[in-house]
Amino acid sequence: MAVLTAFSGLGGKSPAAFLLQIAGRRILLDLGEGPTPGQRPDLTGIGRVDAIFLSHAHIDHVGAIDLWPDLGRPPVFASRATFDALPLLDLHLPPHAQHELPLQGPAALLDLPVSTGRNGHAAGGIWLHLQPEGGALYMGDWSRRSGLLPFDLPPPADLVITDLSYGDRDQTLVSQVLELAARITPGTVLPVPILGRGADMAQRLAALGLTPVLCPQIRAEMQGALPGLRCIATPAEARASDVIIAADTERPGDLVARLIDAPQSWRFIFTGHVAPGSTAAALIAAGRGSRQPRNVHPRARDQIWLAETTGARHLIPAFGALDAAPGLTRSLAAIWHSDRTCP
Ligand SMILES: [Zn+2]
Numbered sequence: 001m002a003v004l005t006a007f008s009g010l011g012g013k014s015p016a017a018f019l020l021q022i023a024g025r026r027i028l029l030d031l032g033e034g035p036t037p038g039q040r041p042d043l044t045g046i047g048r049v050d051a052i053f054l055s056h057a058h059i060d061h062v063g064a065i066d067l068w069p070d071l072g073r074p075p076v077f078a079s080r081a082t083f084d085a086l087p088l089l090d091l092h093l094p095p096h097a098q099h100e101l102p103l104q105g106p107a108a109l110l111d112l113p114v115s116t117g118r119n120g121h122a123a124g125g126i127w128l129h130l131q132p133e134g135g136a137l138y139m140g141d142w143s144r145r146s147g148l149l150p151f152d153l154p155p156p157a158d159l160v161i162t163d164l165s166y167g168d169r170d171q172t173l174v175s176q177v178l179e180l181a182a183r184i185t186p187g188t189v190l191p192v193p194i195l196g197r198g199a200d201m202a203q204r205l206a207a208l209g210l211t212p213v214l215c216p217q218i219r220a221e222m223q224g225a226l227p228g229l230r231c232i233a234t235p236a237e238a239r240a241s242d243v244i245i246a247a248d249t250e251r252p253g254d255l256v257a258r259l260i261d262a263p264q265s266w267r268f269i270f271t272g273h274v275a276p277g278s279t280a281a282a283l284i285a286a287g288r289g290s291r292q293p294r295n296v297h298p299r300a301r302d303q304i305w306l307a308e309t310t311g312a313r314h315l316i317p318a319f320g321a322l323d324a325a326p327g328l329t330r331s332l333a334a335i336w337h338s339d340r341t342c343p
Pocket of ligand 1: 056058121122141
């Protein structure tokens with residue numbers, strides 16, 4: 001059976017970095033940074049890495065890819081969209097290192113037969129299924145119901161790494177969006193990760209009668225939908241009453257950073273994880289920001305579904321705190337595996 005070692009990504013929201021040993025190969029699954037500022041995986045003792053797989057272009061999954069030279073410059077596997085998004089996050093990989101995987105269907109990773117499917121969480125985001133040794137399935141971040149983004153059914157696997165970001169949370173997206181819309185006032189900014197929830201959020205808010213304004217990145221992610229929505233690239237183009245959906249790259253000088261520093265005191269609603277020490281946490285503490293959850297990760301019932309669908313013998317809960325998931329820990333006790341090394 002395959003062996004998994006979590007260098008980072010277990011026991012809470014932390015950067016993804018898992019080493020999978022399967023069929024004689026050593027594959028690093030994601031190489032993230034954050035979400036707590038400066039939080040990077042400790043790769044001490046990792047040894048040889050034959051390949052790196054990147055699940056999607058969010059910083060907590062790709063943000064430490066600058067360590068690629070230190071790992072012996074192995075081939076990196078991801079979707080085209082994920083590779084193309086790296087420069088938006090100020091991350092760079094030479095073209096010869098980039099080995100493209102399909103969004104769905106059979107493929108090869110080195111000499112291993114694998115398959116991929118869309119993860120329903122980020123445009124270009126994929127899960128990875130490796131066939132040898134009973135099967136290993138890395139879901140990365142995933143969602144069956146986060147809106148516009150499609151989700152493909154994963155195949156059975158003995159070893160499954162899932163996304164416990166929400167613990168036992170089981171709210172519906174529809175109820176969350178209604179709550180979000182009710183809390184939006186003129187002069188609100190909604191920061192969102194690239195390639196994720198932004199386009200779906202714009203569509204749902206527009207359907208509820210709001211007229212969000214988009215940054216160029218989210219406008220591009222809309223792929224031509226709702227062409228009447230205004231687009232702004234700088235704070236100077238914004239009107240005081242605007243409701244702005246803006247891609248947050250967590251890099252200095254991006255539109256979100258400039259709106260925070262703008263003369264108008266914009267109010268911010270954060271719909272994702274708010275890490276201690278982050279800019280979002282500081283804005284909330286200063287009374288300029290608030291939180292309103294909006295699902296982009298699996299709910300509790302989705303974890304049960306994944307366990308049944310894959311027939312997992314070992315289910316590894318990543319990216320979430322176990323004490324926020326007492327219900328799942330109980331329901332899935334027979335296969336739940338939260339130690340650093342599995343099995
Ligand atoms: Zn993500």
